[in-house]
Amino acid sequence: MNDARDPEGPLVCARCGKTAETLPLTWTCSVENGRRSYFCEECARANIRSIEGRLDSSWW
Numbered sequence: 314m315n316d317a318r319d320p321e322g323p324l325v326c327a328r329c330g331k332t333a334e335t336l337p338l339t340w341t342c343s344v345e346n347g348r349r350s351y352f353c354e355e356c357a358r359a360n361i362r363s364i365e366g367r368l369d370s371s372w373w
Contacts, residue, residue, distance in 0.1 A: 325352040326340075327356075328360070329355070329356050333353075
């Protein structure tokens with residue numbers, strides 16, 4: 314499993330497929346059903362409302 318502190322192999326944006334060797338600070342991580350998904354800066358910006366809408370109310 315990829316971990317933000319020590320990712321295994323290149324990271325792949327779950328939406329557009331862009332890759333990165335290390336986790337850029339501008340990428341977003343989403344955890345759903347125990348699975349991490351990473352989103353590049355462009356995809357995160359384009360879909361931030363959808364990402365926020367899936368957060369538990371305890372985050373707010």
